[in-house]
Amino acid sequence: MRKGNVIRASEVKTFFFDETYTSKMLIDRTNSETQNVQINMGIMAPGAKHTDHNHPTDYDELYLIMKGEGMVRLDGQEYDLSPGDVVFIPGGSNHAIANKSDTEELVIFTVWPKHPEEGANPVYDLRIREWGKSYVTIHE
Template sequence: MRKGNVVRASEVKTLFVDETYSSKMLIDRTNSATQNVQINMGIVAPGAKHADHNHPAEYDELYLIMKGEGVVRLDGQEYDLSPGDVVFIPGGSYHAIANRSDTEELVIFTVWPKHPEEGANFVYDQRIQEWGKSYVTIHD
């Protein structure tokens, strides 16, 4: 039987991708018994706008909007976002996110239904390159 666990976001090390985005890996196969899900906490800086990008067709993604106001672009169509909103991003689709506030962070949880292979998610790859693993606490 697999055992559950609790991860405290305040104890997870932040990966600073660039001045517009930072990331905390909350759940993946390195810190829990899951083989089927990956959850990341993404922080979009005030006023930041990201360019359209996609990932391989076999990787659907969900955004859960936790804090702030944003805009997501899905294959050219824009949607306003508020806390509690959920965005389904089919694998292979072009998407981008922007923070509508110039003063507050936009906090999102991103959920992947499986762990990305190398090259599927540049943030996951950056984490492995910088730390040698995907999950690091502030105590490591």
């Protein structure tokens, strides 16, 4: 039987992707016994906008909106986002996200049903290149 665990976001090292986006890998195969899910806490800076990009065909993704007000564009259609909203991004879709506030961060949890292979997720790939692994605590 696999063993469960608890990850405290306050003890996870922040990865700085660029001036608009930071993230904390909360659950993946490096810190738990999962092989089936990956959860990341993404923080978008006030006013940040990410451009449209195609999602890898083999990877569905979920956004769980935790804090702030945002907008997501899915295959050309825009939706306003508030805390508690959930966004399903099917593999192969075109999407973008933006923080609608000029003063508050947009905090989202991103959920992938499996661990991304190299090239599927640029933030994950860069984290591996810079840290040598996807999950690092503030104590390391």
